[in-house]
Amino acid sequence: MNPTVHREHDWWKSAVVYQIYPRTFADSDGDGVGDIRGIIDRLDHLVELGVDVVWLSPVYRSPQRDNGYDISDYQDIDPMFGSLEDLDDLIEAAHARGIKLVMDLVVNHTSDEHPWFLESRDPASPRRDWYFWRDPRPGTVGGEEGAEPDDSPAAFAPKAWTFDPRSGQYYLGVFGPQQPDLNWENPEVRRAVYEMMRWWVDRGVDGFRMDVINLISKPEALTGQAPLDGPQVSFEAIGDGPRLDEFLAEMNREVGLSEQNLITVGEMPGAGIDLAVRVTDPARRELNMVFTFEHVDLDIAPGGSKWDLAPLPLPVLKANLAAWQEGLAEKGWNSLYWNNHDQPRAVSRFGDDRPEYRVASAKTLATTLHLHRGTPYIYQGEEFGMTNSPRAGVEDYLDIESLNYYRDAIGRGLDEATVLNSLLVKSRDHARTPVQWDASENAGFTTGTPWAPVNPGYETVNAVAAREDPDSIFHHYRRLIQLRHESAVVRDGEFRLLHPEHPHLWAFTRGHGDGQLLVLANWSAEELEIPEEGLPEHGDAELLLGTHGTTAGTLAPWESRVLRLAGSPA
Template identity: 35%
Template sequence: MTATNLAKSTSHAVRMFLTALLLLAISSIQSTTTWAQTAKPATAAPQTLLQSTDGPWWKHAVIYEIYPRSFQDSNGDGIGDINGITSRLDYLQQLGVDAIWITPMYPSPQVDFGYDISDYTAIDPQYGTMADFERMVAEAKRRNIRVIMDFVPNHTSDQNAWFKESRSSRDNPKRDWYIWRDPKGFTADGKPIPPNNWQSWFGHSAWQYDPTTSQYYYHHFYTQQPDLNWRNPDVQKAMMNVLRFWMDKGVSGFRIDAVSRLFEDPNLHDDPILPGTNAYGDPNIQHKYTDNLPEVHDMLRLMRQVVDEYPGNPVLISEADEPNIAELTKMYGRNNDEVQLPMDFQVADVNELSVPKFRDFLEQVENNPASGQPHFFFGNHDQARVWDRYSEGVSDPAMKARIARMMAALLLTSRATPQLYYGEELGMVTTPPARKEDVKDPIGIIGWPKEKGRDGERTPMQWSADKNAGFTTSSTPWLPIAADYPTVNVSTESSDPNSMLSWYKQLIALRRSNPALFAGSMKLIDTSNENVLSYLRQGPPGKPSVLVALNFSAKPQVLKYDFAALGLTKGATSTLLTDDPALNQSPLTKPTTLAPFATWIAEVQ
């Protein structure tokens, strides 16, 4: 090649390179006009670019709660089932889910929709067979999705064979498997008086008189849910064998229901009475002698020892609605030998857009004495849905959607292991019954109208705009389908880059692929700001960190950060995800304003 030709070739190459750079810049500007334009239709499974080298799988997992009655009906009886779950595993894989927690599927009279168990080592026929369950576990494993069972150790159904034996006579070998006590006395007309003032969580006395043996049995929940006596070693042994049974079936752990209620004061001290009355008309009481007793931790250690017999880092998740973070922290164990993931009701029950309250709890959790992994959620089968709880008083649908996106961002960009509730990713709303005669949940029947029950957050999953939202071919689903299903459903949202589903998919994909969000530490910043919750996820050496800013207010907020003080010499260099179009600029060199209820996730260096 001659010098002239070389010069021409070099000049042409330079021009081509500069043109490519210009086109790339134009493309970047165009593609970041709004978050929706950067989103791809939610069809492909997000790729996991990072490996769980920083601790066990559950530390980085996205956990998805399935209420089986409401997820997918496969046989047309109006009730969701195991084969229905199996048929939707591809959707869960595409969403980016790593594990599914399934609420009880054991045989049950369904008084409390599965939380009243008549047989701990079988499958209720309305959900399918044990073969169906084993197939579901195998199919989930093929998609790298783990199955977590719901373990209900506090109580059984009154139709459980154990309780039938226990109530048959005072000298039955299983009599002491439950908590029986004589009446405190009798009224003038001969009616028995309960042993003390303990109350059921679902209203009225926690003692049920059984004329067969002229004693009361204790039930923290419904009368049909007698409490097991965990002070009996035979009960402990039987329940540990339940854990082993399901571990042998290939499950990856358990969510432990009502764990803090396992023990009661054996001396039956009355609980302290508080001012006022509850939704059931009873005096308010402090559950001092029936909740959170020290012996609970002995049983958690025993459960942990059992699951640790199995490979694969099985996980224990506790329903630990403790009174404060200090008590919650105890669930990890003194030597991190109890529960790996206590469900954090302190954060979940803030129930208002209060930056100071969230910041306070997040700070406490981040600095918990056990250095335990946080576990956050904002919705489950006992709570009104996220869409409604945090947007109360907001009428603008666009602002409601922003609030829901903001809470999703908090859940999926914090350091905690996140837990989603089915349909949350679609923006499903709470749909409570309008009439008492429509209520299915017993607490709604007992407490109506102050307490309408939990039917509203348990309505069927909305898969499509077809009849009954694609949930069932039956003309009568077990609960009515929410009215917004023609637009709020998987099928419609999967092809809409501006949908709530696309937002969740982007957040999950970002969490899985960004080193700072995957395994970085979390530091709350701008801590005097009462309107914007901001935190930094620290990137590994040589990698950028991630800034998350959430505007909890209905007004625009100017963001001012001292990046130099944080050791970030370049500041915010690019936007990773936002629903505020004004923040889709790169590089970001000017003071920024965050729109009402908007989310900004940015790369910082």
């Protein structure tokens, strides 16, 4: 196909990306599962919203043990979503509407059903070292308890090493036994990955979101064959391996990512500012931006897992995002997000999803995020304020991570009520309920039986209702996107946080040339008096965006305002 698509240099700096999780976006054939044809049918919703890019979560052929992040064929589409021809039609339909399409690239690991791994299980296969194979621990017999090369746990399983009786060795699966890790030390692995990426670019893809891409370079302790000294597998231990920059630069060069102005964002669990600056520095030609996890990990108790809940004071959240703004101000670029397929709904987590505050808090979350410097990401349903879904017991959960946590926590003697509360707050299932398109049966997602339960709030919280209400969350997002497209201050302006210790006020300025914007947001359910000190003079400022018409000196509960300061050009 190799279509010619014009992409301005750094076009993604003024773009807004919309993430689609295909299984729950829209079902076109009534089988209860979202599909590619359903996405095509709903593209005009995204046109009205004004987004520039669709990031498509995995639609590749897969056993679906981890909702498509266990890929068995990188160059085919799973039949549950449609066909390769359907995807070609989606690319064409999106491009015809001025929307670019980004594919999810999952190349830290494959499915254990991928032909590469099936061949690798044969010790005599040329593909044996496409994956990580190790002998049992010295003095043990393979397959017995404690014979694993080390005691590292997997992300979704008790052990990171799985015994293969056929060869008498263990293979590494950082996420679990169904997701064996590729050995990027092998140049043949890298060539195969780059060839696959070029194949997708030739089909018209405009970039890649790279799943856990900072894990591809494993430390020397894992790549060698000496006995392992203690647990070696954790995001902290493998999250910035010795050849990461080399591999990312090679990928960029071999696929032509920079030359073709493709958008690239690397998901990097555990990554800090220093790593993000390094890999997104344009001079290094690695990635455009990364997804940090720092701000979505701030509500975890010290030393705990994501399920160990802790209060999150607003000054802590403000300080973290401000640090990333400052850290990447001179080099690199930020990605901006509250929601994605792995995170609970932001309006329930950071905002206030009670009926009287849901709309205002969703708007304020959007205003605060979109007025930072970086590329904003919207997750399906966020644009009209979808919330976490009510769930009574463990039988209401589907996600492998949630179910594994429940079994492990109950096995360790934790109180069930505490465990269920953690799931109610943090489970990935909340992000994966069907999109609420309208007030009809099953929220307009499907004419059949949905594979995942529909949030019961769909009769009032849905896309049709939001589009029909000129003061809705949807139209607030639309105006924010338009402002980013039109304003150099929003795209490129310097960020300065104001009142960093205020417990409820999130205030900052953006300045570019002679232009300056002031953002004021009340992150609480109480009326807030705006401080007289510590803010630029804004008595004569023009209100560009606001959620309520309150008096100038106060902010209503969850109210936000974007002000153009007097004398400041657009």
